[in-house]
Amino acid sequence: MNDQTRRLAAALLLGLAAPTLAGCSPEQSAMNEDDGRAIEAAVAGAVPDAAGAFASFTWSGAPNTQSILVRVYVDQTDPAFLAATAETTFETVWRNAIREPSSISFQAAQGSRPSQPASDTLGNLDLAPLAEQFPEAHLGIAGQILKLSREELADRYGPWSGKDAE
Template sequence: MNGQHRSLTTRRTALLVVATLIAVTLGGCVAVGRSGQPASTSPNDPASDSRTTAQVTDELGQLPGVSAAFVSTGPVGLPNQLELTVGLNLEAGYPGDVPALLDYTLAMAWSATVEQPTTTAAVAFRDGDSALDLAPAAAALGWTGMAGPTLAVSMDEMADRYGPWPGPVPEKPAALG
């Protein structure tokens, strides 16, 4: 009986140690944002002057010929891996400059400051009821070899074109009305 009691006590102690380590590990993540960056707590911190993906979504949704927009940064794959997802629904037969719209849309999404994307920027446009192949627009911007209709733009390609994250809020091109 003494051996069984000792074995039970050892198991309980080991379980408590493991549970405590898990709690301490998870508790240490509380002050860290989803992207692994410290959460902003100071009103003087530049990060407190944030620009959300919701704001960018709203601004893109107001462009002529755009019936709906969506910009989000969220988890994909491993922990702390964040993808920038961008989508526009265009009115059927969109007559505008698609390369200019793609460029402006990605620059706007890159200017959102709340969570830094770490993997890719996935972007897709719909022209009425069908997917719009963005490969020709990407090629016009110098991104050759990308297959459409959805594009996966690497973070290096985004930084090369729009500067380090977060990029500046771009001026709306005249071609977009």
């Protein structure tokens, strides 16, 4: 085997192994795309003043450790509107997730949803003023992420009742 063939074989192997190394199988990636579109549509329907939504997923091992991050794009930035948007988003995602999430994180970004949102981009709005309405939530990354665990979601919205629960 010459050097070029070895490099090609290594690149192919890495390409096939990357989803597994990242903790996400090709099947999970496909589910994430479908699940993401479903979550985005549910949030857009539940938050009519939103200028769009973006959902992304992370997996830590088994499928029951799926975390969901939802970024809602808005024009209004007052804390009361953001608190209502976060409340509606958390409940909507909790009720519509196809698999029971281990946590749901909320971000808000001012402006319209880009055609290709990046999963590694943060929302650009400070959510620290919402801490009073969400005392159980974890506020992360300079106040730009509000996160509720599975237990906190169940306490707040009742038992998860998505597809897997049926």
